[in-house]
Amino acid sequence: MNISLVDLKTQYKSIEKEAERKVNDVLSSASYIMGKDVTEFEKEFAEYIGVKHAISVGNGTDALVVALMACGIGKGDEVITTPFTFFSTAESISAVGATPVFVDVEVDTYNIDVTKIEEKITKETKAIMPVHIFGQPAKMDEINKIAKKYNLKVIEDVAQAVGSEYKDKKCGAIGDVGCFSFFPTKNLGCAGDGGMITTSNDDIATIVRALRTHGSGENGQRAYNLLNNISEDVKTSEDHDDTVYNPLKYYNYLIGFNTRLDTVQAALLRVKLPYxxxxxxxxxxxxxxxxxxxxxxxxxxxxxxxxxxxxxxxxxxxxxxxxxxxxxxxxxxxxxxxxxxxxxxxxxxxxxxxxxxxxxxxxxxxxxxxxxxxxxxxxxxxxxxxxxxxxxxxxx
The missing domain is CATH 3.90.1150.10 (Aspartate Aminotransferase, domain 1)
Known part of the structure; x- marks a missing residue:
């Protein structure tokens, strides 16, 4: 007998007809970028997690990078996290110019040891990034208590923990921001790369939406205004289709990224989410x-x-x-x-x-x-x- 560590083929067989129908609908619609299924999946995922906003991105690493930037973390800052995790966690901190500060883990749960966090906090510390490793939530009450004491952001790495709960609250809704991966081997995986950022903070959500698409358009202007304490009306374009042409995308306000969840992937994730x-x-x-x-x-x-x-x-x-x-x-x-x-x-x-x-x-x-x-x-x-x-x- 041969048993693989993960069996994606068997899972796909259980949803094959429904998945193929949804994917074919996207292909026939020719709405491949930021299509309706992306918007609908974001709404459904936000409701599932229990947050105001769910903003899809290209992958889980981008989710961490964009979330850090949206929280104002950059060069010279420090972020406390775990050393017992996949490289993306630490890499994302380095990618924004900050320094990862590693805190040892518990030998039984494999999660960050909350009793050792406070001793690593300095005047440069700006956030704590717990990882809900292997699907088990970290001790979020203690982490949030420390964060509140030192005025730190809490960015949850939920890449391995879609649907996990801490005291009846979904992971990704407990800190300031949650970051998810839809890599195929995850509990909720797509047929390629995909990610999601969750938050109930309106300002963070606006900045995330701007950063994922080159810092352009309405969200780019709103984010720029937020970051620079500017109060003014934002020009909008009501009669456009993002999948074909949006004239406002040529007006850029921030240095952002091109990190979007493909509509085909969103459609497949919509099929899987109810399961x-x-x-x-x-x-x-x-x-x-x-x-x-x-x-x-x-x-x-x-x-x-x-x-x-x-x-x-x-x-x-x-x-x-x-x-x-x-x-x-x-x-x-x-x-x-x-x-x-x-x-x-x-x-x-x-x-x-x-x-x-x-x-x-x-x-x-x-x-x-x-x-x-x-x-x-x-x-x-x-x-x-x-x-x-x-x-x-x-x-x-």
Missing amino acids: IDEWNEKRRVNAKMYNEKLKSSSLTLPVVIGEVKSVYNMYVVQSENREEVVNQLKERGISTGIYYPVPMHLQKVYKDLGYKEGDLPVSEYLSHRTFAIPIYPELTQEQKDYIVNNIVSICR
């Missing part, structure tokens, strides 16, 4: 089964803190003999993934920040021991039994 809670619940059911069946093994299993709903984008375990276990599982046809082999503070690109081995011991410890096993909702009972039986056999 996301069902799919996430199946992931939780699979995780509960693993927790029960693997507790007799030598693996250290993931811990979920109280009052949260993890969506288990990945089910990540720990082993003192990771290489041996992973190789044996591979021989038996069970795919795994190592997340993450090198923590951010030890990446070569960040050597100038002055971190050294031993500075963030928990992240370093985990980088040698963690790996993911399949948990996608389409796993069959036969596949799950095969995974469990082989892991128990290997990890006695």
Whole structure:
């Protein structure tokens, strides 16, 4: 038996007819950029998360970069974040000219250790960027409390956690801004790249909308006025179609980006969004089964803190003999993934920040021991039994 870490083909089969119809509708409409499905998906996603605004962008990395810029973060600023994450988190901070300041993580939840944040705050600190890693929410009450005390922005990296909840509130609606990725392997994935920024702050939303399209047009002018404390009427064009021609797009007010969600991707995501809670619940059911069946093994299993709903984008375990276990599982046809082999503070690109081995011991410890096993909702009972039986056999 061969079991992949993620099975996108099986998921697609479950929505194939509906997806093909929606995509064909977009193709026949010839409305490929900023079409109706983009606007409708943004409305539906905002309602799902529980925020006033959802602004789609080209990918999850752009979501982080644009959100940072919209919060006024740039050269000379510092942003506190986790070293145990995908590179985009730290990269986005560097991309706007700011410096990532890494805080170690908890050994059981893999999330940022909130007890160590305050000691890293300086006069240059402007924001905290928690990552809801592997689908489990970070401890947002404590993070928001610290942020309020020091007047910091909170930018949630929700790339791996669509639908996760912290105390009955969706992640992406808890901080000032939420940033999502729709990369195909995410819980809610499109057929390429895609991202979303969520916020209930009207000013941040206006600036985000301007930055995603070259800082131009009505939103560009509004954003420019906001950033420069200017009060004036904004010229609008009512009789235009953004997919063909908008004369106002040739008037630019900010240096922005070309980062838009394709209409085809938005249409596909609209098909998938109604299923996301069902799919996430199946992931939780699979995780509960693993927790029960693997507790007799030598693996250290993931811990979920109280009052949260993890969506288990990945089910990540720990082993003192990771290489041996992973190789044996591979021989038996069970795919795994190592997340993450090198923590951010030890990446070569960040050597100038002055971190050294031993500075963030928990992240370093985990980088040698963690790996993911399949948990996608389409796993069959036969596949799950095969995974469990082989892991128990290997990890006695």
